[in-house]
Each structure stands twice: as C-alpha cells, then as structure tokens.
Amino acid sequence: AQSVAQPEDQVNVAEGNPLTVKCTYSVSGNPYLFWYVQYPNRGLQFLLKYITGDNLVKGSYGFEAEFNKSQTSFHLKKPSALVSDSALYFCAVRDMRKLTGGGNKLTFGTGTQLKVEL
C-alpha cells in the first residue's frame, strides 16, 4: 500500500529565512508526488508536482520541491519565507502503475502546519 509521512506537525520559520517542509513516501512502483496548501477555512490548492524528469520542481508562490529517489523524499522548500506562507501543507503520492485501478486516488500525509513569524 502506498503511504506518505510528514514527520513534523509544525514548522516555525522567521520571515526572510529559508523553509523546508519534509515528506517521505512509499509506493511499489514509480511515484507521482504532489504538494497542496490549505489556508484557514479554505479547500486545498495545488502547489506543484513531480511526474518525471528534473528532480527539482518549481511551483506556485516561489515554492519548489526536490525529489530524491534513493531517500524516497520530496521535501518542499522556499528560499525566503513570507508571513503569508503560513498555512497547512500536505504532501501526496500516487503510484504510476495504478492509473486505472483505484482511479485517481491520492494518498495524503497528515499535514504540516507552517508558521512564519516576523
């Protein structure tokens, strides 16, 4: 079964500092990996995805993520955090070999609350 682990419930960062939100995954085949962000009282919004190709993926709002196959990780990063980045971040994975079985199922992590302070 596929799974995602986000080891930190909360990450605190000062504005202007770099941020990292960690994610590790487990799938039997090759992964599709995603990051979503949830602002208070809102639905999840897509940030970025890794399908294949370059291990460094760039997404919305200046975020990027690095795919590391040997470490089965897909950490979310941003060079300079903003207070407005404060939100709940979810990592998610799909198994490329299961595009038809189970439909478009994503398995989500438990989420990491990012708090950026002045």
Added chain:
Amino acid sequence: EAQVTQNPRYLITVTGKKLTVTCSQNMNHEYMSWYRQDPGLGLRQIYYSMNVEVTDKGDVPEGYKVSRKEKRNFPLILESPSPNQTSLYFCASSRGIANTGELFFGEGSRLTVL
C-alpha cells in the same frame, strides 16, 4: 470561474437524521471524489467516481453513500449520521484517471453530528 462548489459549508445535525452534502463542478471533469479531514489523520478518501454512473469505495466508505447521475454533480449522503462522522468534508475533481492527478477542491463542509 472554474470551481468546485459544496453545500452546505456548515451543518449541525443530530444522530440518525439523514443529510446530503452536495458537490458540483463546472470544469467538465470526469473524476470526482470525497475526502474527510480529521486532525492527525490528514485526508482520507471516502468514495470516488471515474465517470457518470461509475462509483467506488475509497478508504473509509462505511456510513456513506454517493451517486453520480450527472457529470457535474456528486452528492455525499449520510443515511443515518453518527457522532464519529463529525468531520470536515471535501469534494474534489480532476480531468480523468489517466491525467497527472491534480485535484481541484471545494471549500469544505464542516459537519457536526450531536
């Protein structure tokens, strides 16, 4: 504007009183899904639908029903709600099973069952 619309956004009900949470998308998406979000558990899939009249169970389907009579609508039905169904519910859609998996989410429906 492309969107997924859920109603109601907030609902307090009592045990056993049937309720329906509606979901509608205006993007002509084939795939739709329901998730529940609970603290410490992330998002868990309840049911999904790959197209009209095609639905299947997700990870936590017990106590829920769905239907997909039209492409745009995917209502979630709680026939006899219980307190353990108190949760935040999200409907989501995407273009199809073979696409790259980007989901579009509704704003959420917060349900409390007393």
